[in-house]
Amino acid sequence: MKLRPLLTLALALTCFCACAAPAAEPRPNILLILADDLGYADLGCFGATDIRTPHLDRLAREGTRFTSFYVAQPVCTASRAALLSGCYPNRIGMHGALNHTSRNGIHPDEWLLPEMLQARGYATICIGKWHLGTLAKFNPLRNGFAEWFGTPYSNDNSKYHPVLAAEMPPFPLHEGDRVLELDPDQSQFTRRFAERAVSFIERHAAQPFFLYLPHVMPHVPIFASEKFKGRSARGLYGDVVEELDWSVGQLLAALERLHLAERTLVIFFSDNGPWLSYGNHAGSARPHREGKLTAFDGGVRVPLIVRWPGQVPAGRVSDEPFMAIDWLPTLTDLAGGQPSTRKIDGLNVKPLLLGEPGAKSPHDALAFFAGDEFHALRSGDWKLHFAHPFLTTAGEPGRGGKPSNWGKTVPLAITQSGITGIASRHGQRVEHIPLSLFNLRTDPGETNNVAAQHPEIVTRLTRLAAPIRADLGDSLTSVPGTGLRPAGIDSAPAAPQTPKSK
Numbered sequence: 001m002k003l004r005p006l007l008t009l010a011l012a013l014t015c016f017c018a019c020a021a022p023a024a025e026p027r028p029n030i031l032l033i034l035a036d037d038l039g040y041a042d043l044g045c046f047g048a049t050d051i052r053t054p055h056l057d058r059l060a061r062e063g064t065r066f067t068s069f070y071v072a073q074p075v076c077t078a079s080r081a082a083l084l085s086g087c088y089p090n091r092i093g094m095h096g097a098l099n100h101t102s103r104n105g106i107h108p109d110e111w112l113l114p115e116m117l118q119a120r121g122y123a124t125i126c127i128g129k130w131h132l133g134t135l136a137k138f139n140p141l142r143n144g145f146a147e148w149f150g151t152p153y154s155n156d157n158s159k160y161h162p163v164l165a166a167e168m169p170p171f172p173l174h175e176g177d178r179v180l181e182l183d184p185d186q187s188q189f190t191r192r193f194a195e196r197a198v199s200f201i202e203r204h205a206a207q208p209f210f211l212y213l214p215h216v217m218p219h220v221p222i223f224a225s226e227k228f229k230g231r232s233a234r235g236l237y238g239d240v241v242e243e244l245d246w247s248v249g250q251l252l253a254a255l256e257r258l259h260l261a262e263r264t265l266v267i268f269f270s271d272n273g274p275w276l277s278y279g280n281h282a283g284s285a286r287p288h289r290e291g292k293l294t295a296f297d298g299g300v301r302v303p304l305i306v307r308w309p310g311q312v313p314a315g316r317v318s319d320e321p322f323m324a325i326d327w328l329p330t331l332t333d334l335a336g337g338q339p340s341t342r343k344i345d346g347l348n349v350k351p352l353l354l355g356e357p358g359a360k361s362p363h364d365a366l367a368f369f370a371g372d373e374f375h376a377l378r379s380g381d382w383k384l385h386f387a388h389p390f391l392t393t394a395g396e397p398g399r400g401g402k403p404s405n406w407g408k409t410v411p412l413a414i415t416q417s418g419i420t421g422i423a424s425r426h427g428q429r430v431e432h433i434p435l436s437l438f439n440l441r442t443d444p445g446e447t448n449n450v451a452a453q454h455p456e457i458v459t460r461l462t463r464l465a466a467p468i469r470a471d472l473g474d475s476l477t478s479v480p481g482t483g484l485r486p487a488g489i490d491s492a493p494a495a496p497q498t499p500k501s502k
Helices: 003-020 054-062 076-085 113-119 186-203 235-257 276-281 324-335 455-472
Strands: 029-035 064-066 123-129 147-151 172-175 178-182 209-214 264-270 304-307 316-318 366-370 373-379 382-385 388-392 429-433 436-439
Touching: 029 235, 029 324, 054 235, 054 264, 054 304, 076 113, 076 324, 113 123, 113 209, 113 324, 123 186, 147 186, 186 209, 186 235, 235 264, 235 276, 264 324, 366 455, 373 388, 373 455, 382 455, 436 455
Parallel strands: 029 209, 029 264, 064 316, 123 147, 123 209
Antiparallel strands: 064 304, 147 172, 172 178, 264 304, 366 373, 373 382, 382 436, 388 429
8 A cells, every 4th residue: 555655756756866867978079180291380379480370279278288299100101090090000010101002001900990980870081181001992981981082192192292203193082982083283182171071060960970181281292272372471381281270260160150169079180290301391390309200209299289168178288198099099988989809009098188187198108119110218208219210301401392402312221111212202311319318308309318317217118118019029129029910901903093083
């Protein structure tokens, strides 16, 4: 006789608790914008005074600037492979930069960021430079993207190559699996990519989306549209960066117009540092040493801006070091996705991203490779360079899209996998650094070797490096690596590409 009142009370309490329980946080839309060869100091919010970037500066005011963010290797393919796989690129066989002759690509068994998000119901698109395999079996549509509008490799593999133009085939622009155009007008890339990105956001405003926008610019050869030519105090290079900033503004405006800004995590960074041998067609890495193709901070430390209103603190600057390999596990957490069953190197930096009190980098150390050579290790404020060769630019810098003249005197091959001949072709020379220790807090330019003054730190970092070397290998010390996986390989003869329209 007393069960009915008790049951009624239980049901009422259940309904009350269900109504009072906080709603689960929605999965964020993810807009990941990647510049190509942008310098650390090429944005106003990172110190540029002769390039205007009001939209990116606003993004920084409304979000967080991360000033010790790194890419895994200082070259295009390797950097992108690390970003999407969560792995050091040498773990998965993705060294250097692929070109139009490459028969390898990202292995189909790797669990990539777009695949994880697509499995969570995200609409996915890649707009821009892919660079993880030229063949159809390796393209974005086989790796978690439902749509792709862009190029399979870098824009210098074209008739505009400053040294090897005669060897280059027509440069393809893809619409999915088909070649839409050959040798498109490169001055229109930034505008066309922005327009396609806005269209995608409009079409998918009602569902979670992942928009990956790896721009072609400002990788040489550089082009700006007529609207932006001659606007910047930094010449054509500045014009190109200002147009990239404009394109970011177009995307932010679309998010606001569609009331998506609060639900969208916006991430902006560069794939590596500036290609300094191109002089006035290259960016600035200051205050860091060297640039692209080196493991000095000028090659691997890049500007990162993250905005997610109400989640990522606004107006904050964080100097905690982390790396692009961390995006896969972090975004997997935020999206509620399935973690990779394969070994990855990235760690979840969600507490750091969201500005949780006391949040620190989860890494004891970050490793820096050039191809299969283990060059350096960062732990806290300290960076240890093992004895290694490196590429540098000296003498008369390049001008007008041509590299400096060092290519006349350097060897045709160097030991860094994937960039054989890069020195001679792009005006750089090979130098060597001995075992060197730098305090990045006091010496961001890596100029004052204090190894002799701090032997205990050299010993500690050397010990941290030992298991990494054993796992990932190191051709400099003839260590093969026990944790390496192969890239995807295709040995079939290449089929000619035919455009549907010119």
